[in-house]
Amino acid sequence: RWLSSRQRQPRTAIGDRLLRATARRLAEALRPGDRLARIGSDEFAVFVPRLEALADASQLARRLRAAMRSPFKVADREIAMTISTGIAIGRPSAEEMLHAAGLALDAARRGGGDGFEVFTAMMRAAALRRFDTEVDLQRALERDEFVLHYQPIFDLERLEPVHFEALVRWQHPVRGLIPPSLFVPLAEQNGTIRQLGRWAIHSACRQLSAWREQYPDRSGLGVSVNVSGVQLHQNSELLRDIEQALHTYHLDPGCLMLEITETVLMKGNGDPDLLEAIRALGVRIAVDDFGVGYSSFRYLRNLPVDTVKIDRSFIAASESPNRDPWTVMQMIIEFCTRLDLEVIAEGIEQPDHPRRLRDLGCRHGQGFLLSPPFSAAGATGLFARSPRGLTGGPPPPLESAAE
Numbered sequence: 001r002w003l004s005s006r007q008r009q010p011r012t013a014i015g016d017r018l019l020r021a022t023a024r025r026l027a028e029a030l031r032p033g034d035r036l037a038r039i040g041s042d043e044f045a046v047f048v049p050r051l052e053a054l055a056d057a058s059q060l061a062r063r064l065r066a067a068m069r070s071p072f073k074v075a076d077r078e079i080a081m082t083i084s085t086g087i088a089i090g091r092p093s094a095e096e097m098l099h100a101a102g103l104a105l106d107a108a109r110r111g112g113g114d115g116f117e118v119f120t121a122m123m124r125a126a127a128l129r130r131f132d133t134e135v136d137l138q139r140a141l142e143r144d145e146f147v148l149h150y151q152p153i154f155d156l157e158r159l160e161p162v163h164f165e166a167l168v169r170w171q172h173p174v175r176g177l178i179p180p181s182l183f184v185p186l187a188e189q190n191g192t193i194r195q196l197g198r199w200a201i202h203s204a205c206r207q208l209s210a211w212r213e214q215y216p217d218r219s220g221l222g223v224s225v226n227v228s229g230v231q232l233h234q235n236s237e238l239l240r241d242i243e244q245a246l247h248t249y250h251l252d253p254g255c256l257m258l259e260i261t262e263t264v265l266m267k268g269n270g271d272p273d274l275l276e277a278i279r280a281l282g283v284r285i286a287v288d289d290f291g292v293g294y295s296s297f298r299y300l301r302n303l304p305v306d307t308v309k310i311d312r313s314f315i316a317a318s319e320s321p322n323r324d325p326w327t328v329m330q331m332i333i334e335f336c337t338r339l340d341l342e343v344i345a346e347g348i349e350q351p352d353h354p355r356r357l358r359d360l361g362c363r364h365g366q367g368f369l370l371s372p373p374f375s376a377a378g379a380t381g382l383f384a385r386s387p388r389g390l391t392g393g394p395p396p397p398l399e400s401a402a403e
């Protein structure tokens with residue numbers, strides 16, 4: 001019988017007036033006997049003593065949302081607000097009621113906000129699992145359980161690896177090797193990504209420096225690190241981490257590349273000067289997965305980047321029976337080349353892809369045909385398999401190097 005609601009947080013000095021206006025509207029939406037309280041900075045609770053059916057609660061949640069629908073007029077401004085609601089029914093104590101409503105509220109917010117959710121036992125189980133993984137992530141960092149795998153980016157003319165993309169995995173003591181898709185989003189949510197990101201930059205630079213020492217004739221070798229949008233909000237922390245890693249491992253900045261997804265770059269995440277400051281060091285920045293987001297050429301011109309990694313969906317689409325499947329790819333490559341942007345094609349899987357891309361003027365590529373990601377040791381083995389100056393012909397079979 002608790003409904004716990006949260007507005008999007010007011011950030012300005014007019015916040016107080018906005019809160020009062022919100023409380024008034026919420027109170028007007030209630031029935032006699034319902035009680036309203038403010039329980040957090042932007043959080044209200046409604047206590048409904050007599051509830052005939054669940055439908056009553058969802059109806060009330062809809063009424064609360066309707067009450068917020070028209071924008072607020074405060075200090076000559078119109079402010080639009082949304083409301084998320086969590087509903088809990090019949091819990092044994094007030095604490096439990098609030099806790100359950102809070103979990104339902106979190107679920108409503110994760111669903112995009114402006115909706116409501118009813119507490120279920122599954123929410124508690126999911127919350128416990130999330131908590132487990134959160135605690136685990138922190139512990140994993142302390143126990144050094146993360147590893148980087150490396151996928152080579154090939155020069156498509158000479159068919160030899162010239163650069164490596166570092167891809168993080170979690171070597172879990174019980175669950176085995178966990179792919180980034182299962183923990184990076186969580187690490188972004190709970191902030192662990194900051195430490196994880198710093199660790200990735202350092203580890204990748206250390207590995208590159210080891211390779212360069214071991215293979216001095218491959219002085220042009222570089223490494224890419226994926227950077228999450230959260231890290232761009234760190235102000236100068238990211239810049240400091242990069243400077244420190246380059247200094248520690250005696251690397252020239254030109255051999256380091258940061259991969260940032262198109263979606264993050266377009267959203268204008270973080271401080272725009274930060275990316276410029278990173279580039280001013282000489283470190284390169286790549287738009288990752290280009291083409292899956294807004295894929296706007298107009299934006300591409302203004303982004304502070306040096307390289308464009310064309311998302312693998314474009315190559316995949318070339319397999320479909322379109323009129324001219326490679327046209328879009330060709331357009332992107334030409335456009336980038338005109339803007340002086342380096343192009344890397346992702347998702348090279350078919351034997352004819354390297355030649356076709358070369359013909360379109362794309363110099364670099366990455367994909368399972370050329371090589372999957374390897375552990376650092378496996379990637380080192382790649383150098384032995386791919387002697388310098390390897391020209392023409394299909395790339396050597398690399399599967400045997402997989403761990």
Ligand code: C2E
Pocket residue numbers: 151166167168179180181184197200225226227228259288289312346347348349366367368369373
């Ligand atoms: P991404 O940056 O797009 O990384 C490339 C992903 O595509 C890798 O998956 C790689 O194994 C896969 N891939 C490579 N070639 C092919 C191909 O020919 N075909 C297909 N179908 N897939 C291919 P992985 O390693 O599972 O990484 C997934 C994502 O996790 C990455 O996507 C990246 O966004 C994120 N990620 C990985 N490492 C880090 C990290 O250190 N920090 C952050 N923030 N994100 C990371």
Ligand code: CA
Pocket residue numbers: 165226259288
């Ligand atoms: Ca990437």
Ligand code: CA
Pocket residue numbers: 288289309311346
């Ligand atoms: Ca990518």
